[in-house]
Amino acid sequence: MSGDGTVGKALDVLDQVAEFGRPVRFGTLLEASPFPKATLYRFLQTLTNQRMLEYDAERQTYALGVRLVRLAHAAWTQSSLAPLARPHLDALSAKIGLTVHLAQLDSGQVLYIDKRNAAQPVDMYSQAGKIGPAYCTGVGKAMLAFLPDAEQARALTQQSFHVFTKQTLASKTALKAELKNIVTRGHAFDREEHEPGIICVAVPILSAGARVLGGLSITGSTKDTDYGQLDTHVPDLKSTAAAIARAAQDWRFPGADPLQQTGT
Amino acid sequence: MSGDGTVGKALDVLDQVAEFGRPVRFGTLLEASPFPKATLYRFLQTLTNQRMLEYDAERQTYALGVRLVRLAHAAWTQSSLAPLARPHLDALSAKIGLTVHLAQLDSGQVLYIDKRNAAQPVDMYSQAGKIGPAYCTGVGKAMLAFLPDAEQARALTQQSFHVFTKQTLASKTALKAELKNIVTRGHAFDREEHEPGIICVAVPILSAGARVLGGLSITGSTKDTDYGQLDTHVPDLKSTAAAIARAAQDWRFPGADPLQQTGT
DNA sequence: ATTTCAGTTCCATTATTTGGAACTCGGTTT
DNA sequence: AAACCGAGTTCCAAATAATGGAACTGAAAT
Structure with a gap:
């Protein structure tokens, strides 16, 4: 290929x-x-x-x-947000007590790189590295929405638009409209688009230069929670995302002025 | 190379x-x-x-x-003991409340593939995939000891014999003698050979055909524990190792008679 | 304006990959 | 017993890709 x-x-x-x-x-x-x-x-x-x-x-x-496995350990340590984000995920998870996912975008798909699970806390390695669709998950849509136009267009062509549930947005047009809403709203919902009974809120993790570094989501089941309740967690999500972005910044430019290289 | x-x-x-x-x-x-x-x-x-x-x-x-990261997820799932061993590790860790390591041997080195940490339970991904020396760790020696002669000889040439502490067995001869003891005893100790203050007991995980599948260890600090106390956990270690070996067997030959292919 | 250096491109030479076909080795069929 | 089969393995001349010395670029230092 x-x-x-x-x-x-x-x-x-x-x-x-x-x-x-x-x-x-x-x-x-x-x-x-x-x-x-x-x-x-x-x-x-x-x-x-x-x-x-x-x-x-x-x-x-x-x-x-x-x-x-050996290489991946190194990869995970040096090339993903996970190690940086870990303390922030811990804090968020402890505060809200729901399942939290940290993901990155990998060739148009969602790659989960860390997770905190409310019920059974140690389910991580089995999930980190897992991939999922972008067009019908909270994190996926949150990341897609904030991508620069060219990259977004490319990512959209990589979606399979398989119909998982009645709510799945199964076309590029429908997804595009949704992405616009997400940008204005600032966060994304997954309204049982991937799995019936599973809903989530997600926000992108954006660098100072507005580059999409990853995504962060809170997941629940329709039995235990609803959109209103998830909505109340948005401030926490946003501040955690911001904290992770800051950590990433500090790490990439340790002790130096951030981003002076992009300025003209 | x-x-x-x-x-x-x-x-x-x-x-x-x-x-x-x-x-x-x-x-x-x-x-x-x-x-x-x-x-x-x-x-x-x-x-x-x-x-x-x-x-x-x-x-x-x-x-x-x-x-x-993506590939490694698949590798970890399909080619290591980790997913099979997970429930057994959970049980062992819950029972004894100390740090537990699961490792495999990778070109003469110890490759940690799973971990349960007493104090801070979610420190896993950062450890899984990590490598360490074989000649001066509990799991390492336990695995080396039960290797077939030819493989053991090859593995011994791959040891660096760096001196970490006063207790480090820093020569092939010293290590060989220790390995013999381990075979007769059935389990290995790490007597602060790698890190001062850190001691551990370890057993190999052996298949029905006596092939070394991996190693299992319990680690403690000299402050909190001593060899006598570690010794009391050996039966638990052994039974967990046996359970993991059985699980591996069942998985490799699902529903079939085990190992009939090696017979004659 | 000149030098320096990290990073990048070029291209004729060289070495590696390629894949059709032929072989081997258990086991099964005639 | 001989012929057959199919999965796996090896061979080798032709085709293709890798190689690396040298030349280029562009930015920063002098």
Whole structure:
């Protein structure tokens, strides 16, 4: 799919294995692969040597390797908002006692990078790294709404517009209108657009230069909460988002004047 | 370092960026890189295109990309013991109320894949994916001890034998002797070998075929606990390790007779 | 105006990847 | 027993991509 020479192809193979979500046999991969047998075979060999994949000789299956877990630890630490945002998430979660999500946008999709769950506090790693649709989730829409026009347009073409519930906004036009509302309102709702019974409020995390750094949301079920109640949390959400943005700023320009490089 | 054509080299570059642990400039990487300027440049381009790296145009720095977080989620889910072991860790941690680590062996090093921390329960992602030395930690030694001879020999050559404390076993000979004790005893101690004041007991997680799947440890500080007290937790550790091994078995051979393929 | 340096591009040479076809090895069918 | 099968593996000449020395750019320092 993505060109970029040999490396790109090898990474495509990695993604493919990841998509199966379970150890997978050579033949199965071959069916789903654009590569001829010998080529795919060699890629698998290489990736296994590199321990990006692990081969189970007994079962003859390939699975993602531990080297990825190692790399991801570094990635999560250095390239996402998560470590910076953590204390703020803790505080927010403690204050309001509902499920909180922290996400970033990754090729038009929502990538959850941290979470605080009211009921069972330690469900994190299983959720961080998870992806979800942008057009029908609170965080997704909040981030899309504040994207610069060009990026927003590109992101919109990447939406699948699968209809999950009756409330799902299943067209670009409907979504665009909603995004305008979100910008004027300053926050987004998910009105059971992704899962029936699940609603949420979300705000974007914006840098001083109004760049979308990520999104922050509070989720509840229709049984336990309603839009009015979620609305009351918006100030908390906004101040947390602002605090995270500030932390990001300080970290990116430690001790220096912020953003003087963009000014003309 | 690791050959394997273009893909191997590109992954080496990735590792290099990871090692810096922070966004890093082209020049800095170049100094530490075996590749000529143009070649390194092209690798960085490719990896950035592939979103394995992220380039910050303002600061001119490269950092690990979010695609890794995504892949790692899949890796953690499908290729490590962590998801299987989670309920057992929860139970163990709840019962004994001390810090618990779950680890696997990755090229002679300890790779922590899950953790329960007594005091501050949500410190997980920051730890999962972390690596540590094998020769001077409880889990490390427990796993090394039960490795088949050939693998153990290979793993021993991969130890750095850096002296962290007075107790550190800083030679292959000393370590080998200790490993023998561990096998007969069935569990390993870390007697402040890695960090002063930190002690731990650990057991290996062994499959039905006696393959080392991972390790499990309980950690405490010399202030709060002592070897005698840790010793009392060994039965709990062992039964948890056994439970995890059983879960792994069931998962690898769902509904089938275990391990009949190795018989003869 | 000149130098310096980090980062980027060019392009002929070189090395790697590519994939069709042929092979191997259990197991199954005739 | 011989032939067959299909999954997995290896081979090798042709096609393609990677390589890196050198030259370029643009911004900052002198």
